[in-house]
Amino acid sequence: MSFSNEEFVVRNDWRRDEVLALFNKPFNDLLYEAQSMHRRFFDPNTVQLSTLLSIKTGACPEDCKYCPQSARYDTGLKKEKLLHIDNVMEAAKAAKSSGATRFCMGAAWRSPHDRDIPSLIQMISEVKALGMETCMTLGMLSEGQAEKLADAGLDYYNHNLDTSPEYYKEVITTRTYQDRLETLSNVRQAGMKVCSGGILGMGEDQNDRAGLLVELANLPSHPDSIPINMLVKVPGTPLSDADDFEPFEYIRTIAVTRLMMPKSYVRLSAGREQMNEQMQALAFLAGANSIFYCEKLLTTSNPKSNEDLQLLEKLGIRSEGYYIEQPDSQRESDLYRVCAESRDENLYYRAG
Numbered sequence: 001m002s003f004s005n006e007e008f009v010v011r012n013d014w015r016r017d018e019v020l021a022l023f024n025k026p027f028n029d030l031l032y033e034a035q036s037m038h039r040r041f042f043d044p045n046t047v048q049l050s051t052l053l054s055i056k057t058g059a060c061p062e063d064c065k066y067c068p069q070s071a072r073y074d075t076g077l078k079k080e081k082l083l084h085i086d087n088v089m090e091a092a093k094a095a096k097s098s099g100a101t102r103f104c105m106g107a108a109w110r111s112p113h114d115r116d117i118p119s120l121i122q123m124i125s126e127v128k129a130l131g132m133e134t135c136m137t138l139g140m141l142s143e144g145q146a147e148k149l150a151d152a153g154l155d156y157y158n159h160n161l162d163t164s165p166e167y168y169k170e171v172i173t174t175r176t177y178q179d180r181l182e183t184l185s186n187v188r189q190a191g192m193k194v195c196s197g198g199i200l201g202m203g204e205d206q207n208d209r210a211g212l213l214v215e216l217a218n219l220p221s222h223p224d225s226i227p228i229n230m231l232v233k234v235p236g237t238p239l240s241d242a243d244d245f246e247p248f249e250y251i252r253t254i255a256v257t258r259l260m261m262p263k264s265y266v267r268l269s270a271g272r273e274q275m276n277e278q279m280q281a282l283a284f285l286a287g288a289n290s291i292f293y294c295e296k297l298l299t300t301s302n303p304k305s306n307e308d309l310q311l312l313e314k315l316g317i318r319s320e321g322y323y324i325e326q327p328d329s330q331r332e333s334d335l336y337r338v339c340a341e342s343r344d345e346n347l348y349y350r351a352g
């Protein structure tokens, strides 16, 4: 791949064979190309920090085989109704003081009820008033619901495609791939930024991973944010016994994502707790530039916040757009409070 000074053209016409060819490059070549591409559009030494809060936990009617929030699986998860605005704001303020620039709120619904929309709008407007970006993941959205959330100022909406179209039915049967594409279309049409990615390690093969990336890259515009999750094997879910996922294949997937969607934020999401520091460093080298910065991802655990801060410091990586002025002890205790909002010992694995 050459890097000329000509105007760079973002592609929305990727073919799966081309993507497989990227996956199969020698590892060093792939990482060199991905890092070179990354440097064209991003400061290589910054990451975007997001914090995630579960605003409604468990009892989801969907059957996503990786998810402890599905009512169909006995994972011991404690169910919770939609949080009160005061709880949400307490968590958002703590997240802001801890250095997060985006506050993501997730609810385990098939789709929101219209009766919940006023509460969601209040959450969006009050979190935005703190000066933070807002993101929600609430399941499928109708056109009208997407417009209402956009009008309230919601910046991002997360809705993952999860895997390739052909492997999808092995993982979820209660909503179709097309349903997901329609929600992404409604989000985009309403003017919100799209956050969409997938999960690796669900038994899919490399062809499926290439297929997922082709679907994401060939959307009318690339998702602004692309979470690349690694399966967290939660006891009680059908995928609890899945084979371990090969770490180098995870890094390759990050690198290929960066090459295909060079202007998007690529996020290390669920599964980061299973990655050692060296693997996370390789993921940053491959072009990842966003992490969830919180000890729990709603219900799935994440690296401890102070470990994250230490790793970023070791690597000379800064938080994008936010400079933390508080002493470390205050920052860490604030972050602990944010994460405690997720309360449950079980892992939350919201993939929308």
Ligand code: SF4
Binding pocket: 060, 061, 062, 063, 064, 067, 068, 069, 070, 107, 108, 109, 110, 139, 349, 350, 351, 352
């Ligand atoms: S991933 Fe989302 S839609 Fe699927 S079961 Fe979990 S909460 Fe429900």
